[in-house]
Amino acid sequence: MSRLSGFPAGLLSLTGSQSFGVNPKDIADIISPCVELGELYLLSKQVGQAIVFTAPANGPNPGQGLVVPAGEVWRVHAGGFFISTAAGVTTDACLIVNISGATVPISDMISVAASQVRMQAFDHAPFWLQAGAELGVMLASPVGVPTVSVSYILSKLRA
Numbered sequence: 001m002s003r004l005s006g007f008p009a010g011l012l013s014l015t016g017s018q019s020f021g022v023n024p025k026d027i028a029d030i031i032s033p034c035v036e037l038g039e040l041y042l043l044s045k046q047v048g049q050a051i052v053f054t055a056p057a058n059g060p061n062p063g064q065g066l067v068v069p070a071g072e073v074w075r076v077h078a079g080g081f082f083i084s085t086a087a088g089v090t091t092d093a094c095l096i097v098n099i100s101g102a103t104v105p106i107s108d109m110i111s112v113a114a115s116q117v118r119m120q121a122f123d124h125a126p127f128w129l130q131a132g133a134e135l136g137v138m139l140a141s142p143v144g145v146p147t148v149s150v151s152y153i154l155s156k157l158r159a
């Protein structure tokens with residue numbers, strides 16, 4: 001039997017092993033290292049999340065993205081953004097994740113010319129995010145105001 005001194009974030013939610021607020025001391029009866037079931041548990045926790053950026057500006061647009069709430073851990077499975085530009089509106093854009101003030105791109109930067117609709121999926125999947133992390137979009141040198149929507153498929157777990 002394996003005795004745990006601490007649990008990784010989201011484990012008790014993933015396994016459903018907490019009973020009336022009491023954590024198990026031994027989890028060998030719950031978890032066996034023979035068949036990988038994590039993705040099957042995550043499947044039942046999947047949800048779609050989408051957000052439309054209102055008046056996006058040049059840069060990472062902090063505070064407009066999808067923020068992981070306190071007490072949750074997210075497993076991000078897939079996602080992307082759609083950008084629609086009107087006549088005379090252009091921009092370059094990429095998906096980003098912001099963790100503790102560090103902005104990291106998770107897709108290629110694409111150029112969107114005037115009067116176009118473009119979409120871009122992110123390249124780095126899947127990954128985990130802790131509370132406070134933000135999924136968003138970075139715009140570079142926008143001319144005018146494009147319409148930007150970001151959508152993700154993720155699994156939400158209690159931390």
